[in-house]
Amino acid sequence: MEQVPEPRFTLVKVSETDWAIHDLHHPESDHRRVVCRIYDDAPTDVEVIWMRDLPLALRYPNVHEVLEAVERFQDASRATRPIPIPHRPPPTRRRDRR
Template identity: 75%
Template structure:
């Protein structure tokens, strides 16, 4: 079953200048539901307080940009099929093994 990151994460307005991103795969009363809180730092900038260990920026232009970044990260971090590695014995150096 594949998860659509566009349906999994949602932006919730807490106040006129604060937002939170919720992960809808967790129930309402689960602390893991809150991915981050977002605070308006200036009219053209928001600051993010990550509640998870995500390698994403701390400042963005808008709260929607933060949501887009979380969705992109989640979409690219899903597991992929294993990459086949050739299993061949090491090449023998004929000069090394002569006596």
């Protein structure tokens, strides 16, 4: 049976209109724990203030889409094994024939 990994990010309700996403890899006292603040700005979307330098949007339809975007970004940014490059000898130098 395959184990489901612990979630890294969680959505925390701060007030009736404000949310935050926390990175559970950092302790509560660490400033890096807060990934972003989310404000219920309009009836159709939410505004995001990023606390980290992430290349993600500033507006989303709802808070759950923000959490999904952070999780997708984290999965995509994981390092992969290097791609092997075939080794070939350098090209031979041709003499100019004039």
